[in-house]
Amino acid sequence: xxxxxxxxxxxxxxxxxxxxxxxxxxxxxxxxxxxxxxxxxxxxxxxxxxxxxxxxxxxxxxxxxxxxxxxxxxxxxxxxxxxxxxxxxxxxxxxxxxxxxxxxxxxxxxxxxxxxxxxxxxxxxxxxxxxxxxxxxxxxxxxxxxxxxxxxxxxxxxxxxxxxxxxxxxxxxxxxxxxxxxxxxxxxxxxxxxxxxxxxxxxxxxxxxxxxxxxxxxxxxxxxxxxxxxxxxxxxxxxxxxxxxxxxxxxxxxxxxxxxxxxxxxxxxxxxxxxxxxxxxxxxxxxxxxxxxxxxxxxxxxxxxxxxxxxxxxxxxxxxxxxxxxxxxxxxxxxxxxxxxxxxxxxxxxxxxxxxxxxxxxxxxxxxxxxxxxxxxxxxxxxxxxxxxxxxxxxxxxxxxxxxxxxxxxxxxxxxxxxxxxxxxxxxxxxxxxxxxxxxxxxxxxxxxxxxxxxxxxxxxxxxxxxxxxxxxxxxxxxxxxxxxxxxxxxxxxxx
Numbered sequence: 253x254x255x256x257x258x259x260x261x262x263x264x265x266x267x268x269x270x271x272x273x274x275x276x277x278x279x280x281x282x283x284x285x286x287x288x289x290x291x292x293x294x295x296x297x298x299x300x301x302x303x304x305x306x307x308x309x310x311x312x313x314x315x316x317x318x319x320x321x322x323x324x325x326x327x328x329x330x331x332x333x334x335x336x337x338x339x340x341x342x343x344x345x346x347x348x349x350x351x352x353x354x355x356x357x358x359x360x361x362x363x364x365x366x367x368x369x370x371x372x373x374x375x376x377x378x379x380x381x382x383x384x385x386x387x388x389x390x391x392x393x394x395x396x397x398x399x400x401x402x403x404x405x406x407x408x409x410x411x412x413x414x415x416x417x418x419x420x421x422x423x424x425x426x427x428x429x430x431x432x433x434x435x436x437x438x439x440x441x442x443x444x445x446x447x448x449x450x451x452x453x454x455x456x457x458x459x460x461x462x463x464x465x466x467x468x469x470x471x472x473x474x475x476x477x478x479x480x481x482x483x484x485x486x487x488x489x490x491x492x493x494x495x496x497x498x499x500x501x502x503x504x505x506x507x508x509x510x511x512x513x514x515x516x517x518x519x520x521x522x523x524x525x526x527x528x529x530x531x532x533x534x535x536x537x538x539x540x541x542x543x544x545x546x547x548x549x550x551x552x553x554x555x556x557x558x559x560x561x562x563x564x565x566x567x568x569x570x571x572x573x574x575x576x577x578x579x580x581x582x583x584x585x586x587x588x589x590x591x592x593x594x595x596x597x598x599x600x601x602x603x604x605x606x607x608x609x610x611x612x613x614x615x616x617x618x619x620x621x622x623x624x625x626x627x628x629x630x631x632x633x634x635x636x637x638x639x640x641x642x643x644x645x646x647x648x649x650x651x652x653x654x655x656x657x658x659x660x661x662x663x664x665x666x667x668x669x670x671x672x673x674x675x676x677x678x679x680x681x682x683x684x685x686x687x688x689x690x691x692x693x694x695x696x697x698x699x700x701x702x703x704x705x706x707x708x709x710x711x712x713x714x715x716x717x718x719x720x721x722x723x724x725x726x727x728x729x730x731x732x733x734x735x736x737x738x739x740x741x742x743x744x745x746x747x748x
Contacts, residue, residue, distance in 0.1 A: 313382035318349035353653040365394030463488035535622030556733040579640040586631035588736040614663025
């Protein structure tokens with residue numbers, strides 16, 4: 253918590269002291285709103301000094317830094333609407349960072365006076381995304397400041413035109429659709445304090461892209477003029493099939509409710525026109541930055557073939573108890589790293605390297621719209637069954653984009669497994685800040701020579717490790733792979 257002390261002189265010559273506090277997440281008091289000039293009360297005789305007094309506490313809700321690599325965030329949705337009363341600790345907005353969606357809470361009681369950054373818009377870390385007023389009297393002032401601040405960046409004229417030109421866009425689609433819209437039409441004039449920022453639900457936004465509907469020409473029928481999927485369907489001339497469109501998209505991927513987002517985005521992507529340029533999502537941008545950063549690291553690769561018959565037999569025996577193959581591989585990797593700590597080390601400044609104090613296995617997982625690496629922390633110390641349970645929890649949170657930063661950015665060694673897709677072998681790109689990453693291929697029956705000179709069939713998998721050559725050398729990496737192979741080929745110790 254950083255604090256800024258502001259000193260000034262009052263009209264009577266007494267010193268006045270005010271303090272401004274900033275926090276990592278939540279709200280802050282802006283300098284311009286903390287202290288205001290009051291020349292009529294405190295002008296000194298020489299005309300050069302002004303006393304400062306607190307008039308209003310209009311606080312900013314600002315874009316938080318949800319991870320050490322986050323430079324900007326995207327507003328997924330506003331949980332609260334303008335005019336709603338907020339309590340300290342209450343979630344206000346959902347922000348998409350480079351890897352997850354997180355609720356942002358307010359550290360103050362007050363009224364959400366103005367939304368500065370709307371849903372789907374991006375703002376840099378530290379930028380104000382909303383204004384919180386202390387009482388009703390300050391709401392109008394906060395709205396005026398929000399409108400004044402947004403005027404240069406976004407033309408303030410777009411909101412009024414939709415009221416005069418909403419008919420041209422929807423009317424070709426259907427003549428009957430406008431009938432539900434005139435009802436809420438009288439409501440906008442009541443908001444005479446300034447143009448209202450458009451609020452759209454995430455699914456409505458996707459429908460708008462799918463049907464190519466301009467949101468500026470749609471008047472929302474939801475609370476505080478929020479645009480709903482039904483409003484988009486009406487504007488597009490589609491028969492509103494109750495709010496069940498997202499459900500109809502669920503059957504293809506039936507796993508869980510989290511697949512709703514996957515199915516809806518796939519619907520949108522399937523409607524994309526060939527040759528269309530699609531901007532990176534926040535997660536894709538983060539992955540791209542990391543991949544470019546990894547190019548500066550001198551790496552080398554070593555492959556190793558491992559017999560998996562014993563591991564496959566163990567897996568069949570304990571699979572019914574909830575153990576996953578990912579947990580087995582993570583546990584085997586962690587036990588091998590415990591014997592070869594240099595492979596678990598990292599070099600971040602190019603001048604020295606650090607032996608990690610814990611063994612945290614990050615596992616690459618493909619999710620809708622990107623890639624994320626949930627981390628199994630202290631994998632060498634955790635029981636295999638607890639490790640499997642923890643992995644399932646992390647997967648559920650990753651698919652729901654609810655991972656906390658320490659659950660995806662604390663890895664010391666990464667596993668990337670494409671074996672379930674039948675991939676024989678591949679090379680993985682080293683993540684920044686780690687010493688090595690292991691790519692695991694599929695286990696397949698392979699004809700091999702037995703010790704007695706006969707031919708036999710054994711299941712084998714190929715693993716390839718990419719390592720930072722500044723801290724890990726070939727002999728050290730080969731020794732690690734030998735240890736890993738022994739653990740996999742004699743896996744009884746994994747269940748201890």
